[in-house]
Amino acid sequence: xxxxxRRRVLKMAGLVVITSAAGHxxxxxxxNAAQSLANASAQADFIQVSQWLTQQENLNSAVAHALxxxxxxxxxxxxxxxxxxxxxxxxxPELLQQEQLTFAASDAASEKLAQVILAGWxxxxxxxxxxxxxxxxxxxxxxxxxxxxxxxxSFSYGxxxxxxxxx
Amino acid sequence: xxxxxxSPVVIVGTGVxxxxxxxxxxxxxxxxxxxxxGPRVSRAExxxxxxxxxxxxxxxxxxxxxSREWAPHPExxxxxxxxxxxxxxxxxxxSYVRYAGGSTWHWAGTCWRLTxxxxxxxxxxxxxxxxxxxxxxxxxxxVRAEYKLGxxxxxDPALQWPPKRSKPYPMPALPFGPGEARFxxxxxxxxxxxxxxxxxxxxxxxxxxxxxxxxxxxxxxxxCPVGAKYDGATALSRLEAKGATILSNAVVWRIETNAKNxxxxxxxxxxxxxxxxxxxxxxxxxxxxxxxxxxxLMSADARNPHGIANSSDQVGRNMMDHPQITMTVTLDEPYxxxxxxxxxxxxxxxxxxxxxxEHAGAYFRFNNFARxxxxxxxxxxxxxxxxxxxxxxxxxxxCTADIVxxxxxxxxxxxxxxxxxxxDWLGLPxxxxxxxxxxxxxxxxxxxxKPIADRIAEAMGAIDKKFSKxxxxxKHIMGGTIMGNDPANSVVDNVCRAHDHHNLFLPGGxxxxxxxxxxxxxxxxxxxxxxxxxxxxxxxxx
Numbered sequence: 001x002x003x004x005x006r007r008r009v010l011k012m013a014g015l016v017v018i019t020s021a022a023g024h025x026x027x028x029x030x031x032n033a034a035q036s037l038a039n040a041s042a043q044a045d046f047i048q049v050s051q052w053l054t055q056q057e058n059l060n061s062a063v064a065h066a067l068x069x070x071x072x073x074x075x076x077x078x079x080x081x082x083x084x085x086x087x088x089x090x091x092x093p094e095l096l097q098q099e100q101l102t103f104a105a106s107d108a109a110s111e112k113l114a115q116v117i118l119a120g121w122x123x124x125x126x127x128x129x130x131x132x133x134x135x136x137x138x139x140x141x142x143x144x145x146x147x148x149x150x151x152x153x154s155f156s157y158g159x160x161x162x163x164x165x166x167x
Numbered sequence: 168x169x170x171x172x173x174s175p176v177v178i179v180g181t182g183v184x185x186x187x188x189x190x191x192x193x194x195x196x197x198x199x200x201x202x203x204x205g206p207r208v209s210r211a212e213x214x215x216x217x218x219x220x221x222x223x224x225x226x227x228x229x230x231x232x233x234s235r236e237w238a239p240h241p242e243x244x245x246x247x248x249x250x251x252x253x254x255x256x257x258x259x260x261x262s263y264v265r266y267a268g269g270s271t272w273h274w275a276g277t278c279w280r281l282t283x284x285x286x287x288x289x290x291x292x293x294x295x296x297x298x299x300x301x302x303x304x305x306x307x308x309x310v311r312a313e314y315k316l317g318x319x320x321x322x323d324p325a326l327q328w329p330p331k332r333s334k335p336y337p338m339p340a341l342p343f344g345p346g347e348a349r350f351x352x353x354x355x356x357x358x359x360x361x362x363x364x365x366x367x368x369x370x371x372x373x374x375x376x377x378x379x380x381x382x383x384x385x386x387x388x389x390x391c392p393v394g395a396k397y398d399g400a401t402a403l404s405r406l407e408a409k410g411a412t413i414l415s416n417a418v419v420w421r422i423e424t425n426a427k428n429x430x431x432x433x434x435x436x437x438x439x440x441x442x443x444x445x446x447x448x449x450x451x452x453x454x455x456x457x458x459x460x461x462x463x464l465m466s467a468d469a470r471n472p473h474g475i476a477n478s479s480d481q482v483g484r485n486m487m488d489h490p491q492i493t494m495t496v497t498l499d500e501p502y503x504x505x506x507x508x509x510x511x512x513x514x515x516x517x518x519x520x521x522x523x524x525e526h527a528g529a530y531f532r533f534n535n536f537a538r539x540x541x542x543x544x545x546x547x548x549x550x551x552x553x554x555x556x557x558x559x560x561x562x563x564x565x566c567t568a569d570i571v572x573x574x575x576x577x578x579x580x581x582x583x584x585x586x587x588x589x590x591d592w593l594g595l596p597x598x599x600x601x602x603x604x605x606x607x608x609x610x611x612x613x614x615x616x617k618p619i620a621d622r623i624a625e626a627m628g629a630i631d632k633k634f635s636k637x638x639x640x641x642k643h644i645m646g647g648t649i650m651g652n653d654p655a656n657s658v659v660d661n662v663c664r665a666h667d668h669h670n671l672f673l674p675g676g677x678x679x680x681x682x683x684x685x686x687x688x689x690x691x692x693x694x695x696x697x698x699x700x701x702x703x704x705x706x707x708x709x
Binding site: 053054055096098099100101102114115118119122123124125132134137140141142143145146149150151152153154155156157158159160161162163164165 | 214217218219220221222223225341342343344345348370371372373380381382383384385386390392393503505506507536537539540543544546547549550551552553554555556557560561564565
């Protein structure tokens with residue numbers, strides 16, 4: 001059977017999928033090689049950069065770990081790019097005082113990587129097209145941001161009619 | 168166990184129409200064999216598919232129903248990619264599900280009835296066609312359909328659509344979410360329009376039909392995770408308990424006639440491309456508004472050179488839907504769409520009036536889908552970061568809404584399904600559809616529905632509004648086996664029996680002679696009940 005491309009994506013995504021509610025990384029043996037890339041130092045750098053970009057201190061560490069693995073698999077020279085991005089944000093903190101990511105032309109690659117990292121956190125997918133990796137659903141920041149008002153679709157509000165009150 | 172090769176009644180299709188008819192027959196003691204082109208899957212599998220979809224794909228109701236190679240249905244990729252061959256001024260880009268249970272897997276559950284006027288367009292307004300019978304004839308079947316599917320709706324006749332009905336809904340209406348409630352208030356207070364509760368096949372406050380009460384997963388489309396919404400799949404086990412035989416992965420590709428030009432058998436491929444023959448006395452083809460005419464056309468033989476049931480040359484013609492335009496508004500106050508069921512209300516009064524001699528009616532619907540999955544991409548594309556990004560996603564989730572303008576359309580013989588020279592995995596022709604919504608619809612949008620939508624946007628306090636650039640399809644497939652009293656210009660009679668074949672029934676949306684503006688499923692099911700009565704009578708006489 002010729003595989004449906006997104007099915008392939010989802011199959012690949014299974015390697016890094018986060019369980020829906022608890023946010024725990026599945027202990028799949030095939031992840032071992034990829035996980036070796038995500039050493040403690042890289043994880044610390046990734047969380048630091050992610051905290052700066054999202055301006056959130058309490059990012060989910062399991063999602064961070066899964067995102068790091070997915071980024072390693074989909075972005076060329078990701079670790080070097082991450083180091084470069086971290087150095088840039090460290091040396092020029094004013095970049096994050098703006099509402100929009102606007103780096104110098106010479107730092108275009110870092111700007112692009114920052115957008116990829118943000119997209120991973122907010123919509124739970126890293127990469128594009130058939131190379132995209134699905135990482136998480138309920139733990140996306142797009143869901144977390146509104147969880148005082150909305151539950152992620154396919155999860156329940158509660159007993160019938162409980163949704164009628166003004167959020 | 169070998170698959171049966173004969174049955175008194177053979178039903179092709181396990182969607183809502185097929186299962187409703189099957190149950191009527193079983194209850195009358197008549198055995199049925201049901202053939203389904205696609206697989207039979209569990210609800211949990213579909214829910215898991217949905218949750219594992221990338222965020223961008225979650226808005227497409229077909230994405231968590233991947234086609235099997237032998238039973239493609241329209242989808243962006245995989246076996247269903249390029250299945251529909253489309254041409255014409257407008258796109259007839261339908262989506263439907265070839266799984267056991269059919270397309271009600273991913274419907275919203277909306278169950279508007281037609282009005283008496285909707286069924287008499289020609290005699291009242293000089294356009295379109297009249298139905299072969301009037302509303303009063305259909306009304307008892309609507310009641311049966313509402314009790315079979317389990318419809319919740321308002322008790323107050325002023326809030327019912329249409330108010331002319333003989334029996335209350337089996338369950339009370341569901342409460343509105345905050346966005347719908349605010350929408351209802353502003354259109355009433357500022358425009359005098361009445362946004363009324365949708366009659367819907369969703370359990371309100373109680374279990375019904377062995378299904379639980381709605382707990383607002385906001386996921387009726389593409390799949391209700393708990394089965395609170397009726398779908399055909401919820402009935403399959405009950406049918407089997409009553410004695411039905413259901414064969415999945417059985418793609419019917421030929422209808423065989425005998426010397427009397429009665430239907431003698433159907434032939435199907437299994438998933439291994441092996442062909443099988445099933446004979447019977449009565450045949451019901453209910454495999455949706457596209458697959459049914461496709462099968463009829465594929466089955467042309469020496470006695471029926473233009474296809475089965477097609478002496479009128481109307482099979483595959485008059486393809487209809489509800490052409491819709493979406494208005495996306497940005498508001499200066501939070502509405503918080505996305506709390507509660509996805510479709511819960513509508514403005515129906517705008518669908519009626521003498522203007523229908525000139526242009527189509529329209530109904531307006533506040534789409535109650537959670538918005539953050541749509542707006543997050545836009546916020547990211549703006550390059551926002553940090554708190555500004557968070558604030559934009561929150562603002563756009565709370566302060567944007569989609570208002571849908573759904574139009575009726577007239578039957579037009581030029582809007583036509585034919586057989587493409589492109590073939591699917593089994594070597595069967597893909598459906599080709601030529602389509603144009605026509606001036607009747609375009610005039611409505613330009614002169615009627617868009618001006619109303621503009622006023623709605625203003626009443627809501629919109630600071631921005633955008634309209635979709637083309638008419639989109641509502642996935643309400645109608646017209647390809649149109650009903651009428653004259654065999655010269657219609658395919659089925661007033662009980663959905665083929666004019667050309669005494670033992671062939673073609674019930675469902677394909678028989679509808681007009682579309683009205685509201686969703687078609689309840690009318691399809693009412694027609695199924697009417698056909699079922701005729702089928703039972705014919706089977707018992709035989």
